[in-house]
Amino acid sequence: xxxxxxxxxxxxxxxxxxxxxxxxxxxxxxxxxxxxxxxxxxxxxxxxxxxxxxxxxxxxxxxxxxxxxxxxxxxxxxxxxxxxxxxxxxxxxxxxxxxxxxxxxxxxxxxxxxxxxxxxxxxxxxxxxxxxxxxxxx
Amino acid sequence: xxxxxxxxxxxxxxxxxxxxxxxxxxxxxxxxxxxxxxxxxxxxxxxxxxxxxxxxxxxxxxxxxxxxxxxxxxxxxxxxxxxxxxxxxxxxxxxxxxxxxxxxxxxxxxxxxxxxxxxxxxxxxxxxxxxxxxxxxxxxxxxxxxxxxxxxxxxxxxxxxxxxxxxxxxxxxxxxxxxxxxxxxxxxxxxxxxxxxxxxxxxxxxxxxxxxxxxxxxxxxx
Numbered sequence: 001x002x003x004x005x006x007x008x009x010x011x012x013x014x015x016x017x018x019x020x021x022x023x024x025x026x027x028x029x030x031x032x033x034x035x036x037x038x039x040x041x042x043x044x045x046x047x048x049x050x051x052x053x054x055x056x057x058x059x060x061x062x063x064x065x066x067x068x069x070x071x072x073x074x075x076x077x078x079x080x081x082x083x084x085x086x087x088x089x090x091x092x093x094x095x096x097x098x099x100x101x102x103x104x105x106x107x108x109x110x111x112x113x114x115x116x117x118x119x120x121x122x123x124x125x126x127x128x129x130x131x132x133x134x135x136x137x138x
Numbered sequence: 139x140x141x142x143x144x145x146x147x148x149x150x151x152x153x154x155x156x157x158x159x160x161x162x163x164x165x166x167x168x169x170x171x172x173x174x175x176x177x178x179x180x181x182x183x184x185x186x187x188x189x190x191x192x193x194x195x196x197x198x199x200x201x202x203x204x205x206x207x208x209x210x211x212x213x214x215x216x217x218x219x220x221x222x223x224x225x226x227x228x229x230x231x232x233x234x235x236x237x238x239x240x241x242x243x244x245x246x247x248x249x250x251x252x253x254x255x256x257x258x259x260x261x262x263x264x265x266x267x268x269x270x271x272x273x274x275x276x277x278x279x280x281x282x283x284x285x286x287x288x289x290x291x292x293x294x295x296x297x298x299x300x301x302x303x304x305x306x307x308x309x310x311x312x313x314x315x316x317x318x319x320x321x322x323x324x325x326x327x328x329x330x331x332x333x334x335x336x337x338x339x340x341x342x343x344x345x346x347x348x349x350x351x352x353x354x355x356x357x358x359x360x
Contacts, residue, residue: 010293020316021197024341030186036342037189045185048192052180059218
Protein backbone atom coordinates (compact mmCIF):
# COMPACT_ATOMS: atom_id res chain seq x y z
CA UNK A 1 0.00 0.00 0.00
CA UNK A 2 1.25 3.45 -0.78
CA UNK A 3 0.97 6.55 1.32
CA UNK A 4 -1.49 9.18 0.21
CA UNK A 5 -4.84 10.78 0.80
CA UNK A 6 -8.09 9.08 -0.05
CA UNK A 7 -8.88 10.00 -3.64
CA UNK A 8 -12.28 11.42 -4.55
CA UNK A 9 -12.16 11.10 -8.31
CA UNK A 10 -13.61 7.70 -9.33
CA UNK A 11 -10.85 7.08 -11.86
CA UNK A 12 -8.23 7.93 -9.28
CA UNK A 13 -9.99 5.64 -6.81
CA UNK A 14 -10.01 2.77 -9.29
CA UNK A 15 -6.34 3.31 -10.14
CA UNK A 16 -5.44 3.37 -6.45
CA UNK A 17 -7.36 0.18 -5.83
CA UNK A 18 -5.77 -1.66 -8.74
CA UNK A 19 -2.27 -0.40 -7.89
CA UNK A 20 -2.70 -1.75 -4.37
CA UNK A 21 -3.86 -5.06 -5.79
CA UNK A 22 -0.88 -5.26 -8.15
CA UNK A 23 1.47 -4.57 -5.26
CA UNK A 24 -0.26 -7.28 -3.22
CA UNK A 25 0.17 -9.72 -6.11
CA UNK A 26 3.88 -8.92 -6.26
CA UNK A 27 4.17 -9.40 -2.49
CA UNK A 28 2.34 -12.75 -2.46
CA UNK A 29 4.54 -15.81 -2.02
CA UNK A 30 5.20 -18.12 -4.93
CA UNK A 31 3.26 -21.11 -3.61
CA UNK A 32 0.23 -19.00 -2.70
CA UNK A 33 0.05 -17.22 -6.03
CA UNK A 34 0.35 -20.49 -7.93
CA UNK A 35 -2.36 -22.00 -5.73
CA UNK A 36 -4.60 -19.01 -6.46
CA UNK A 37 -4.04 -19.43 -10.17
CA UNK A 38 -4.86 -23.14 -9.90
CA UNK A 39 -8.12 -22.27 -8.15
CA UNK A 40 -9.09 -19.95 -10.99
CA UNK A 41 -8.27 -22.66 -13.49
CA UNK A 42 -5.98 -25.68 -13.23
CA UNK A 43 -4.59 -24.75 -16.64
CA UNK A 44 -4.20 -21.00 -16.03
CA UNK A 45 -0.40 -21.10 -15.76
CA UNK A 46 -0.05 -23.31 -18.82
CA UNK A 47 -2.57 -21.21 -20.75
CA UNK A 48 -0.67 -18.05 -19.82
CA UNK A 49 2.60 -19.64 -20.92
CA UNK A 50 0.91 -20.33 -24.25
CA UNK A 51 -0.12 -16.66 -24.51
CA UNK A 52 3.52 -15.75 -23.91
CA UNK A 53 4.79 -18.25 -26.48
CA UNK A 54 2.27 -17.03 -29.07
CA UNK A 55 3.23 -13.42 -28.42
CA UNK A 56 6.93 -14.23 -28.83
CA UNK A 57 6.17 -15.88 -32.19
CA UNK A 58 3.92 -13.05 -33.37
CA UNK A 59 6.37 -10.34 -32.29
CA UNK A 60 9.20 -12.18 -34.03
CA UNK A 61 7.19 -12.41 -37.25
CA UNK A 62 6.31 -8.72 -37.04
CA UNK A 63 9.95 -7.75 -36.59
CA UNK A 64 10.97 -9.93 -39.52
CA UNK A 65 8.23 -8.48 -41.71
CA UNK A 66 9.24 -4.94 -40.78
CA UNK A 67 12.90 -5.67 -41.49
CA UNK A 68 12.02 -7.28 -44.81
CA UNK A 69 9.78 -4.36 -45.81
CA UNK A 70 12.55 -1.92 -44.94
CA UNK A 71 15.08 -3.73 -47.08
CA UNK A 72 12.61 -4.34 -49.90
CA UNK A 73 11.95 -0.61 -50.00
CA UNK A 74 15.66 0.07 -50.15
CA UNK A 75 16.10 -2.55 -52.86
CA UNK A 76 13.28 -1.03 -54.87
CA UNK A 77 14.95 2.35 -54.85
CA UNK A 78 18.40 1.09 -55.79
CA UNK A 79 16.77 -1.09 -58.42
CA UNK A 80 15.67 1.89 -60.49
CA UNK A 81 18.91 2.23 -62.41
CA UNK A 82 19.06 -1.53 -62.82
CA UNK A 83 15.75 -1.56 -64.67
CA UNK A 84 17.22 0.52 -67.47
CA UNK A 85 17.75 -1.01 -70.92
CA UNK A 86 21.13 -2.72 -71.33
CA UNK A 87 22.48 -0.09 -73.78
CA UNK A 88 21.72 2.73 -71.36
CA UNK A 89 23.48 0.91 -68.53
CA UNK A 90 26.58 0.40 -70.70
CA UNK A 91 26.64 4.09 -71.55
CA UNK A 92 26.30 5.03 -67.90
CA UNK A 93 29.12 2.73 -66.83
CA UNK A 94 31.35 4.16 -69.55
CA UNK A 95 30.51 7.68 -68.43
CA UNK A 96 31.40 6.79 -64.88
CA UNK A 97 34.75 5.30 -65.87
CA UNK A 98 35.62 8.32 -68.02
CA UNK A 99 34.54 10.94 -65.55
CA UNK A 100 35.86 9.52 -62.30
CA UNK A 101 39.63 9.53 -62.47
CA UNK A 102 39.78 9.12 -58.71
CA UNK A 103 38.04 5.72 -58.77
CA UNK A 104 40.27 2.88 -57.74
CA UNK A 105 41.84 0.89 -60.50
CA UNK A 106 39.64 -2.04 -59.54
CA UNK A 107 36.53 0.06 -59.89
CA UNK A 108 37.64 1.43 -63.22
CA UNK A 109 38.56 -1.99 -64.55
CA UNK A 110 35.34 -3.75 -63.55
CA UNK A 111 34.96 -6.85 -65.64
CA UNK A 112 31.62 -6.56 -67.33
CA UNK A 113 30.90 -9.61 -69.36
CA UNK A 114 27.21 -10.17 -68.73
CA UNK A 115 24.23 -8.05 -67.77
CA UNK A 116 24.45 -9.56 -64.29
CA UNK A 117 28.00 -8.26 -63.98
CA UNK A 118 26.82 -4.88 -65.21
CA UNK A 119 24.05 -4.79 -62.61
CA UNK A 120 26.48 -5.79 -59.88
CA UNK A 121 28.90 -3.06 -60.95
CA UNK A 122 26.18 -0.42 -61.05
CA UNK A 123 24.90 -1.61 -57.69
CA UNK A 124 28.38 -1.29 -56.26
CA UNK A 125 28.68 2.22 -57.68
CA UNK A 126 25.39 3.17 -56.00
CA UNK A 127 26.73 1.78 -52.72
CA UNK A 128 29.99 3.67 -53.20
CA UNK A 129 28.05 6.88 -53.78
CA UNK A 130 29.48 7.39 -57.27
CA UNK A 131 25.99 7.42 -58.81
CA UNK A 132 22.56 7.67 -57.27
CA UNK A 133 19.71 5.21 -57.66
CA UNK A 134 18.42 7.10 -60.69
CA UNK A 135 21.75 6.86 -62.46
CA UNK A 136 22.92 10.41 -61.90
CA UNK A 137 26.64 10.97 -61.45
CA UNK A 138 27.35 12.30 -57.99
CA UNK B 139 19.02 -10.78 -61.91
CA UNK B 140 21.30 -9.41 -59.23
CA UNK B 141 22.28 -12.67 -57.61
CA UNK B 142 25.23 -11.50 -55.57
CA UNK B 143 23.47 -8.44 -54.30
CA UNK B 144 20.25 -10.31 -53.66
CA UNK B 145 22.12 -12.87 -51.61
CA UNK B 146 23.70 -10.13 -49.58
CA UNK B 147 20.35 -8.47 -49.10
CA UNK B 148 18.62 -11.70 -48.20
CA UNK B 149 21.18 -12.07 -45.48
CA UNK B 150 20.67 -8.39 -44.76
CA UNK B 151 17.13 -8.68 -43.45
CA UNK B 152 18.21 -11.53 -41.24
CA UNK B 153 21.00 -9.36 -39.87
CA UNK B 154 18.62 -6.42 -39.47
CA UNK B 155 16.18 -8.69 -37.64
CA UNK B 156 18.96 -9.98 -35.42
CA UNK B 157 20.04 -6.42 -34.77
CA UNK B 158 16.50 -5.40 -33.90
CA UNK B 159 16.11 -8.37 -31.60
CA UNK B 160 19.68 -8.22 -30.32
CA UNK B 161 19.97 -4.98 -28.52
CA UNK B 162 23.50 -3.73 -28.88
CA UNK B 163 23.36 -0.66 -31.08
CA UNK B 164 26.57 0.73 -32.53
CA UNK B 165 28.53 -1.04 -29.85
CA UNK B 166 26.80 0.89 -27.06
CA UNK B 167 25.23 -1.15 -24.33
CA UNK B 168 22.28 0.82 -22.99
CA UNK B 169 20.60 0.65 -19.63
CA UNK B 170 17.43 -0.75 -21.19
CA UNK B 171 16.75 -4.33 -22.13
CA UNK B 172 16.55 -4.89 -25.86
CA UNK B 173 13.52 -6.68 -27.33
CA UNK B 174 15.76 -9.73 -27.67
CA UNK B 175 16.62 -9.64 -23.99
CA UNK B 176 12.94 -9.22 -23.13
CA UNK B 177 12.13 -12.27 -25.27
CA UNK B 178 14.66 -14.30 -23.32
CA UNK B 179 13.43 -12.98 -19.98
CA UNK B 180 9.76 -13.79 -20.62
CA UNK B 181 10.64 -17.26 -21.83
CA UNK B 182 12.38 -17.97 -18.53
CA UNK B 183 9.63 -16.69 -16.21
CA UNK B 184 8.96 -19.01 -13.29
CA UNK B 185 5.55 -20.55 -12.74
CA UNK B 186 4.95 -18.09 -9.89
CA UNK B 187 5.79 -15.14 -12.13
CA UNK B 188 3.49 -16.47 -14.83
CA UNK B 189 0.75 -16.85 -12.22
CA UNK B 190 1.37 -13.27 -11.11
CA UNK B 191 1.05 -12.07 -14.70
CA UNK B 192 -2.20 -13.99 -15.12
CA UNK B 193 -3.66 -12.61 -11.89
CA UNK B 194 -2.61 -9.08 -12.75
CA UNK B 195 -4.23 -9.34 -16.16
CA UNK B 196 -7.43 -10.50 -14.47
CA UNK B 197 -7.45 -7.50 -12.16
CA UNK B 198 -6.51 -4.89 -14.75
CA UNK B 199 -9.09 -6.23 -17.16
CA UNK B 200 -11.68 -4.87 -14.73
CA UNK B 201 -10.60 -1.37 -15.64
CA UNK B 202 -10.84 -1.61 -19.41
CA UNK B 203 -13.39 -4.40 -19.76
CA UNK B 204 -11.02 -6.45 -21.84
CA UNK B 205 -10.42 -10.15 -21.65
CA UNK B 206 -7.37 -10.79 -19.43
CA UNK B 207 -5.67 -12.84 -22.15
CA UNK B 208 -6.20 -10.04 -24.69
CA UNK B 209 -4.73 -7.51 -22.31
CA UNK B 210 -1.70 -9.67 -21.51
CA UNK B 211 -1.19 -10.53 -25.17
CA UNK B 212 -1.20 -6.87 -26.23
CA UNK B 213 1.19 -5.93 -23.43
CA UNK B 214 3.55 -8.73 -24.40
CA UNK B 215 3.47 -7.76 -28.07
CA UNK B 216 4.32 -4.16 -27.24
CA UNK B 217 7.15 -5.29 -25.02
CA UNK B 218 8.50 -7.83 -27.47
CA UNK B 219 8.25 -6.00 -30.80
CA UNK B 220 10.02 -2.94 -29.46
CA UNK B 221 7.08 -0.56 -29.25
CA UNK B 222 7.62 -0.29 -25.53
CA UNK B 223 11.20 0.90 -25.54
CA UNK B 224 11.99 1.58 -21.91
CA UNK B 225 12.75 -1.57 -19.95
CA UNK B 226 15.50 -0.78 -17.45
CA UNK B 227 17.78 -3.72 -16.76
CA UNK B 228 17.44 -2.94 -13.07
CA UNK B 229 13.66 -3.44 -13.15
CA UNK B 230 12.41 -7.02 -12.69
CA UNK B 231 10.79 -8.15 -15.93
CA UNK B 232 7.55 -8.93 -14.13
CA UNK B 233 7.28 -5.33 -12.86
CA UNK B 234 8.00 -4.09 -16.37
CA UNK B 235 5.21 -6.23 -17.80
CA UNK B 236 2.85 -5.03 -15.08
CA UNK B 237 3.62 -1.47 -16.21
CA UNK B 238 2.97 -2.26 -19.86
CA UNK B 239 -0.32 -3.94 -18.97
CA UNK B 240 -1.35 -0.87 -16.99
CA UNK B 241 -0.54 1.35 -19.98
CA UNK B 242 -2.58 -0.84 -22.30
CA UNK B 243 -5.50 -0.86 -19.85
CA UNK B 244 -5.34 2.94 -19.59
CA UNK B 245 -5.21 3.28 -23.35
CA UNK B 246 -8.11 0.93 -23.93
CA UNK B 247 -10.11 2.73 -21.30
CA UNK B 248 -9.24 6.04 -22.96
CA UNK B 249 -10.66 4.64 -26.16
CA UNK B 250 -13.95 5.33 -24.45
CA UNK B 251 -14.94 1.66 -24.53
CA UNK B 252 -15.24 2.00 -28.28
CA UNK B 253 -13.11 -1.10 -28.61
CA UNK B 254 -15.77 -3.37 -27.20
CA UNK B 255 -18.54 -1.52 -28.98
CA UNK B 256 -20.44 -1.35 -25.73
CA UNK B 257 -20.44 2.41 -25.38
CA UNK B 258 -20.52 4.05 -22.01
CA UNK B 259 -22.76 2.69 -19.33
CA UNK B 260 -25.13 5.52 -18.40
CA UNK B 261 -24.73 6.71 -14.87
CA UNK B 262 -27.94 7.39 -13.04
CA UNK B 263 -28.44 10.70 -11.32
CA UNK B 264 -27.10 9.42 -8.04
CA UNK B 265 -24.32 10.45 -5.77
CA UNK B 266 -21.65 8.87 -7.96
CA UNK B 267 -22.51 11.13 -10.84
CA UNK B 268 -22.21 14.14 -8.60
CA UNK B 269 -18.67 13.15 -7.65
CA UNK B 270 -17.42 13.47 -11.21
CA UNK B 271 -15.65 16.78 -11.59
CA UNK B 272 -16.01 18.73 -14.82
CA UNK B 273 -13.22 18.01 -17.30
CA UNK B 274 -10.06 20.07 -17.19
CA UNK B 275 -10.14 23.26 -19.22
CA UNK B 276 -8.15 23.34 -22.41
CA UNK B 277 -9.47 20.01 -23.68
CA UNK B 278 -11.10 19.72 -27.07
CA UNK B 279 -14.85 18.95 -26.91
CA UNK B 280 -14.14 15.37 -28.04
CA UNK B 281 -11.42 14.88 -25.45
CA UNK B 282 -13.58 16.45 -22.77
CA UNK B 283 -16.38 14.01 -23.61
CA UNK B 284 -13.93 11.10 -23.47
CA UNK B 285 -12.69 12.36 -20.14
CA UNK B 286 -16.23 12.38 -18.71
CA UNK B 287 -16.99 8.95 -20.20
CA UNK B 288 -13.85 7.41 -18.74
CA UNK B 289 -14.64 8.74 -15.29
CA UNK B 290 -18.26 7.67 -15.61
CA UNK B 291 -17.02 4.17 -16.34
CA UNK B 292 -14.68 4.29 -13.35
CA UNK B 293 -17.58 5.48 -11.18
CA UNK B 294 -19.68 2.50 -12.28
CA UNK B 295 -16.84 0.09 -11.51
CA UNK B 296 -16.31 1.62 -8.07
CA UNK B 297 -20.03 1.45 -7.33
CA UNK B 298 -20.06 -2.24 -8.22
CA UNK B 299 -16.99 -2.87 -6.07
CA UNK B 300 -18.69 -1.16 -3.13
CA UNK B 301 -21.92 -3.07 -3.65
CA UNK B 302 -20.04 -6.35 -3.81
CA UNK B 303 -17.88 -5.88 -0.73
CA UNK B 304 -19.56 -3.45 1.65
CA UNK B 305 -21.10 -6.36 3.57
CA UNK B 306 -17.83 -8.28 3.68
CA UNK B 307 -16.21 -6.67 6.72
CA UNK B 308 -12.68 -7.90 6.11
CA UNK B 309 -12.60 -7.25 2.39
CA UNK B 310 -14.19 -3.84 2.81
CA UNK B 311 -11.59 -2.89 5.40
CA UNK B 312 -8.78 -3.87 3.04
CA UNK B 313 -10.37 -1.89 0.20
CA UNK B 314 -10.81 1.16 2.41
CA UNK B 315 -7.21 0.81 3.56
CA UNK B 316 -6.09 0.64 -0.06
CA UNK B 317 -8.02 3.79 -0.88
CA UNK B 318 -6.71 5.61 2.19
CA UNK B 319 -3.19 4.52 1.36
CA UNK B 320 -2.04 5.10 4.90
CA UNK B 321 -1.56 1.56 6.19
CA UNK B 322 0.89 -1.11 5.14
CA UNK B 323 -0.26 -4.72 4.89
CA UNK B 324 1.15 -5.66 8.31
CA UNK B 325 -0.83 -2.84 9.94
CA UNK B 326 -4.01 -3.95 8.17
CA UNK B 327 -3.40 -7.48 9.49
CA UNK B 328 -2.90 -6.13 13.00
CA UNK B 329 -6.09 -4.05 12.97
CA UNK B 330 -8.11 -6.90 11.47
CA UNK B 331 -6.50 -9.42 13.80
CA UNK B 332 -5.53 -11.75 10.96
CA UNK B 333 -2.25 -13.34 9.94
CA UNK B 334 -0.62 -12.85 6.58
CA UNK B 335 -2.08 -16.03 5.18
CA UNK B 336 -5.57 -14.90 6.05
CA UNK B 337 -4.82 -11.45 4.63
CA UNK B 338 -3.75 -13.03 1.33
CA UNK B 339 -6.98 -15.05 1.34
CA UNK B 340 -8.94 -11.78 1.69
CA UNK B 341 -6.95 -10.34 -1.20
CA UNK B 342 -7.78 -13.41 -3.24
CA UNK B 343 -11.47 -12.95 -2.42
CA UNK B 344 -11.30 -9.34 -3.60
CA UNK B 345 -9.66 -10.36 -6.87
CA UNK B 346 -12.30 -13.03 -7.34
CA UNK B 347 -14.90 -10.29 -6.88
CA UNK B 348 -13.23 -8.12 -9.51
CA UNK B 349 -13.35 -11.03 -11.92
CA UNK B 350 -17.04 -11.58 -11.14
CA UNK B 351 -17.83 -7.93 -11.86
CA UNK B 352 -15.92 -8.05 -15.13
CA UNK B 353 -17.54 -11.33 -16.13
CA UNK B 354 -21.00 -10.01 -15.30
CA UNK B 355 -20.57 -7.23 -17.83
CA UNK B 356 -19.55 -9.61 -20.51
CA UNK B 357 -21.78 -12.49 -19.56
CA UNK B 358 -18.70 -14.67 -19.21
CA UNK B 359 -17.49 -17.00 -16.48
CA UNK B 360 -15.18 -15.25 -14.00
